[in-house]
């Protein structure tokens with residue numbers, strides 16, 4: 325009979341492409357995240373909504389993007405074109421257990437550029453603005 329550890333490893337192996345999911349295993353997620361931390365400056369490590377927090381990190385990103393710090397702080401995974409936070413993707417991501425990156429990240433989204441779970445309040449050097457298309461008001465809520 326398989327031990328708990330063996331069962332967990334077998335399950336982890338099933339979470340990738342064989343099941344048709346876009347996301348891979350928890351270990352692959354961590355590996356891809358480590359790559360983005362190391363090579364694309366994913367951060368801040370301890371994300372925050374405080375506009376004064378993580379000054380060193382945001383000044384570094386401002387330099388990389390050649391913009392000012394205030395604008396750098398507005399360029400978040402949350403509004404990056406590679407950030408998928410649809411309900412369907414939220415469901416898929418539930419297969420990956422929460423870890424320390426979830427605790428102060430402000431909520432999950434899936435990075436379709438680097439294939440890992442990133443978070444609303446972080447960013448990386450590959451950030452690209454997500455287009456916003458306002459839907460025409462079809463009058464569904466108009467009073468009679």
Ligand code: SF4
Nearest residue numbers: 401404407435448451
């Ligand atoms: S590419 Fe976009 S969504 Fe992916 S980690 Fe970088 S900023 Fe976040």
